[in-house]
Amino acid sequence: MPKIVDHEARRRHIAEALLRIISRDGLDAVSLREVAAEAEVSMGMVQHYFSTKDEMLMFALAHLNARIGERVARAAAAGSPRALVRAGLLELLPLDEERAFEARIGLAYLARSVVAEDLAALLRAALPYVVGFYAEQIRTAQALGQVYAGLDAGKEATILFTMAQGMVNPALIGHLTPEQVEAAVDYQLDRLFPSR
Amino acid sequence: MPKIVDHEARRRHIAEALLRIISRDGLDAVSLREVAAEAEVSMGMVQHYFSTKDEMLMFALAHLNARIGERVARAAAAGSPRALVRAGLLELLPLDEERAFEARIGLAYLARSVVAEDLAALLRAALPYVVGFYAEQIRTAQALGQVYAGLDAGKEATILFTMAQGMVNPALIGHLTPEQVEAAVDYQLDRLFPSR
């Protein structure tokens, strides 16, 4: 067998270049040649590690999700249910350059999921877990008396999540400042967790 | 001068074909040839009425906005501030085939606005009016004693709007049913307008 190469590392290297292109210029700007140039490798190498463009896009999405997942897990280390929910929501919002980088990519895939059934299936599978996490925290808070027991944890979770998702574009195009985004999140959270 | 032709009618005819393509197959599927085929006209005719593809995309967006605007205006005919806000929100959500058709297109343009500055500028200009409409209704309701005066109308409006926007994709891919979408909207509205 030939040269010693870390296969997965190469794939990640290429995937990161791909993500940079999506974040900077959108999904439309992705071509094998562009990816090769951005990754500073040959086009043949890109083809060597990904048999089709679609596979590459899927791998890059999984790679991104892993990255975000790690960050969320780290942010979710600290504290109360409210802090956990807040941290989880803010990780999805473009409040700094790192999160904006990811939010742009996420929105691109999100839009494509409307016409790409494989992406839609992925989302449908993942969403229950994401929203479920928020719902669970709210139920915990209800058990602790931090949230009024009469509230519908599932609906509250859905509202929080969709609100955050809906703020992504307005924040990215500059209609909402990071401060306004954070203030709106906290405003809704204050209502849910009246103790503060 | 030659043949009598309703210039604007032709442009609308082509734009509607364009919107159908976007809604069915996404923005990527739009090509001059596809549009011509969908509109059942020659490609030369498409070029005759739109000097560039970009101009066509912009015109189609304006056409769509006009359509939605009309529907919103019609829906906003009836009633209380709460009914107005509710109607305005529901018009943006894919609760039936007509609105789903439009929501798919809206999401496609929304995603592109992240990397297309002209679209972003359009959105930045339009958003204050849309969100402002909700805020205004909430302030009216506050004056009427239907909404607690201590609430921040601007933030409430932002939350309602972003929540609705954030539900578009989950609804389109089937994660949220139309019933769940409507229930979540009413749930948040119930909190805002406690009288019911």
Added chain:
DNA sequence: CGTTTTACAATGCGAATGCATTGTAATTCG
């Protein structure tokens, strides 16, 4: 040492793209 296998690099290719160009029929105006 030679064979096999992996890791690329380079090039080729048909299809599709946006746009430009050219041609033509029809209608109005002087």
Added chain:
DNA sequence: CGAATTACAATGCATTCGCATTGTAAAACG
């Protein structure tokens, strides 16, 4: 009636695309 203008239709063209093919160097293995 002739000239000009408009409304198309048809085709050409350079570019870009994803992917296939081919070639080559290097390393492990018998």
